[in-house]
Amino acid sequence: MSLEGRFDAEAGLVYVGGDARQRYHDSRGYGYPISSNEIALSPVEAAHLLYRGDLEAVVDDANGARLDFQSFVAREPGDHFGVRFLVYADLRSRGFYLSPADESWVEDPPTGEADFAVFPRGKGPGDGEIAYALRIIGERTDVSAAELAEGVLAVVDEESEITYFEVNREEPTGDSNPDVALPQGCEADLLADRVVVWDPPLELYERLFYGQPLEGREYDRPTLQCSLLEAAYLAERGAIDLDPATVRERGREVEGDRFERRLAVYTDLRERDVVPKTGYKFGADFRTYAAVDSVAELDHSELLVRVHPADYVFEPRDLALDVRLAHGVRKTMVFALVDDDGDVDWWSLERLTP
Amino acid sequence: MSLEGRFDAEAGLVYVGGDARQRYHDSRGYGYPISSNEIALSPVEAAHLLYRGDLEAVVDDANGARLDFQSFVAREPGDHFGVRFLVYADLRSRGFYLSPADESWVEDPPTGEADFAVFPRGKGPGDGEIAYALRIIGERTDVSAAELAEGVLAVVDEESEITYFEVNREEPTGDSNPDVALPQGCEADLLADRVVVWDPPLELYERLFYGQPLEGREYDRPTLQCSLLEAAYLAERGAIDLDPATVRERGREVEGDRFERRLAVYTDLRERDVVPKTGYKFGADFRTYAAVDSVAELDHSELLVRVHPADYVFEPRDLALDVRLAHGVRKTMVFALVDDDGDVDWWSLERLTP
Structure with missing residues (x-):
């Protein structure tokens, strides 16, 4: 039997009673419990249950309107809802549970620009473990360097395909x-x-x-x-x-x-005993060699480095290009962000298949 | 016995007498004959002969100074001399002859921004055949879209390595x-x-x-x-x-x-019976499929397309990035230049090993 939800648009939450807690939260990682039976869902979670046919409909508290998936989605025309829904559905279809990065859903939620906490495979919101913080953007959303955080960045392109990047300090x-x-x-x-x-x-x-x-x-x-x-x-x-x-x-x-x-x-790399050479053929600033003892016995270079000012704003399309190229030549794409004092902050981005 | 040249800085020519015509021009494709024995050389050609030790020195007409390779090069501090010398030497070391794109050297020289006419392997300036027009730039020289011409573009990077691009209408x-x-x-x-x-x-x-x-x-x-x-x-x-x-x-x-x-x-491609899909994962505007009958039997896409306005100015580094990525995924990089009327001009760039 399908359940119905109750949509409180002001709170941005969908409430579901009946056996929802056991059926959706405890066994499948949706929402958070607000009583022994009832749960609260974020709109993305509710949309996913509607989409799957697990929720029959959602009734709008304000006017009693009965919303199905199509009409519920049409109520949320902002792109951020659309791209979050796509990534949420993709990760669930890959067998992962994830919850909004908010303390109602998870203890110690990731901070910053994170949208979701993704749990390790086989784990859910109650297990006290987070695999990574997930940030979701559309391909036209710029990313300022200052917002970079360790975790995963999911970019949804104009045709709704998703690219995942693992972001790490390097x-x-x-x-x-x-x-x-x-x-x-x-x-x-x-x-x-x-x-x-x-x-x-x-x-x-x-x-x-x-x-x-x-x-x-x-x-x-x-x-x-x-x-x-x-x-x-x-x-x-x-x-x-x-x-x-x-x-x-x-x-x-x-x-x-x-x-x-x-x-x-260049100086920072030389002081780290890494040899930078021009990355021009890869469209980058440098390619680097970690262990040069003699040019005659040179290994392949390991990193491609792009240099930006610390207040740089990335376009996701450029990130895709850089990371794809580096991956294709079996190197790691690294961004060196330089502040006004000449101090360098290092980040790597790599493609990830969840 | 090594010869000496006479440098007329105003004319930008080096004259060499003795048996220079036979020795340098007829048998090895340097310069152009101005008498039965004497030839005129461009500074790049003269520098190459100095560098090889084939010319002993060049004497400056203006002050009688005797210039060797090092001092001759120091007289030409502009980067365009440096990058042209490097490419000239590289192509000669690969067994090609090339002459300045000027009618003193070749009949029907290539027009536009060409620096040299490159002859087919085994041919020289007197054989009436040109393999391609060659334009040479440093990696920091911008290229406006309006200047694109069929032929080869050689880009010398900051560490003096050379990348060759074949430029074609597509x-x-x-x-x-x-x-x-x-x-x-x-x-x-x-x-x-x-x-x-x-x-x-x-x-x-x-x-x-x-x-x-x-x-x-x-x-x-x-x-x-x-x-x-x-x-x-x-x-x-x-x-x-x-x-x-x-x-x-x-x-x-x-x-x-x-x-x-x-x-x-997009419309132009659809009207050509080519299917464009997003090129986001390759950092491009489109990837294209030339022969779609059913998505279930899709071949690999053939082209990566980047769209620019007709008055766009390319940076060589971005060209390198695009062409390298396309090559790595076995596609051809194509630039679609769109004018104010929406008409599209198509160019391809591919890496070339001369």
């Missing part, structure tokens, strides 16, 4: 620390957009992985082309005979503030 | 034309960011590939979720009972002018 670490000192005072020329280092010791490239040798010449003292970032880092440490301020000035001329942010990230 | 064609008429007047609701079509004939999805069925319900009359683009197209043709103007208005509210451009491209 601390890049490496052990690229060959027993080779930086050379000092190598002759170098600043060109418009790069620096040529004339005849440095081979180790500068071959072990420490700075620059790119000009090909077609004898190789024991290579002619190295360095990016302005590499050159600024090397000049700062006396390795090349250019004034560090001049190189940074040139960097700012060609890239603006972005150069300073990228230099902060 | 005419998407398909034969997705199942023998099924569009239904008329299906009941539909406009939600914030999408449209629900209630119980349309199964063919609307299953054969014509509009929308996405809501899962978990009986399926002979599916509940279809359509994007606003699909809905605008269907409403215009009477297939759903929504006012086309209202749907387009909603599209403009959520996406601005971009919605109209995307609708122009």
